[in-house]
Amino acid sequence: MAFPIVRPRRLRRTETIRRMVRETGIQPSNLIYPMFVRPGRGLRQEIPSMPGNFHLSPDTLVEEVRPLAAAGLPAVILFGVPDRKDERGSAAYDHAGAVQEAIARLKDALPDLVVITDVCLCAYTDHGHCGVVKDGRILNDETLELLARMAVSHARAGADMVAPSDMMDGRVGAIRQALDDEGFSDVAIMAYSAKYASAFYGPFRDAAHSAPGFGDRRSYQMDPANAREALRELELDLDEGADILMVKPAMPYLDVIRSAREVFDVPIAAYQVSGEYAMIKAAAERGWLDEQAAALEALTAIRRAGADLILTYFAPQVLRWLA
Ligand code: PBG
DSSP states (O other): OOOOOOOGGGGGGHHHHHHHHHOOOOOOOGGGEEEEEEESSSSSEEEESSSOOEOOOOHHHHHHHHHHHTTTOEEEEEEOOOOOBBBGGGGGGGTTHHHHHHHHHHHOOEEEEEEEEEETTTBBBOOOOSSSEETTTEEEHHHHHHHHHHHHHHHHHHHSSSEOOSSOTTTHHHHHHHHHHHTOOTTTEEEEEEOOGGGGGHHHHHHOOOOOOSSSTTSSSSSSOOHHHHHHHHHHHHTTTTTEHHHHHHHGHHEEEEEEEEHSSSEEEEEHHHHHHHHHHHHHHHHHHHHHHHHHHHHHHHHHHTSSEETTTTTTHHHHOOO
């Protein structure tokens, strides 16, 4: 059967009909809001490359999250921006660190909020790489112990989930083992499994002061040209004990999200990264895009590709737009 019997426009005629046949939606429960924590008190500094996002101290962070949680935000993911960096990123697993304090304060003030933490050394090392460096090389196995220590320190502070973003081999297994050994078998792992070496992380690296001091991250993050390899990475993390698998970035990698959804039965998360956010923001600022329409379209596309959860800097705005 074809035209003129078939007329797809019949089901697009009114908003009510369109709403009835809509296949994909965005709900507050799909959102995870990434936030940047700095040591200190009373701090709330807008990040220039990510308008609408802030460097927050643990106390102001709680106040920032409170209305979002009330509006239905289920979860935040915390990134630390420490004052002190060294070769082995020791501030990352300091029990008195800003992230650890923020976790405790959030769980105290908002016990139902799911607190996720990013586990990676790049913001904490003086060389800006995600692992231990020796003779210009990023060492894999030597890094695992530090990541595990960081994850355990977050769990001890009360984190519900940890999210390793470093892309070292074997880190999900090492973290799972360390969490279990320390009595945190209930703490979940959301693994940045298919994480690409992407130019779209630029604004984040300004925000987290985490740009590599030499070279780049292509010896550990994935080559943007590879999709089959992504499935291999996802499978390995699942086998090592990941509870949620993530693809990152999101919009340039919708095909990878779609395959992940088709191949695996666990929840799939996608990270709409800083560059994806900044592009829409910048174009909207110039009047070249309608910000709300473009952001919701991008997020809908990420959901349509198969993501259950989306990490997005638009989360506070989306909550308002959906309200
Ligand atoms: C840390 C990390 C990065 C992002 C999340 N975790 C940066 C990087 O890998 O260089 C990027 C997030 C974003 O761009 O929004 N490894």
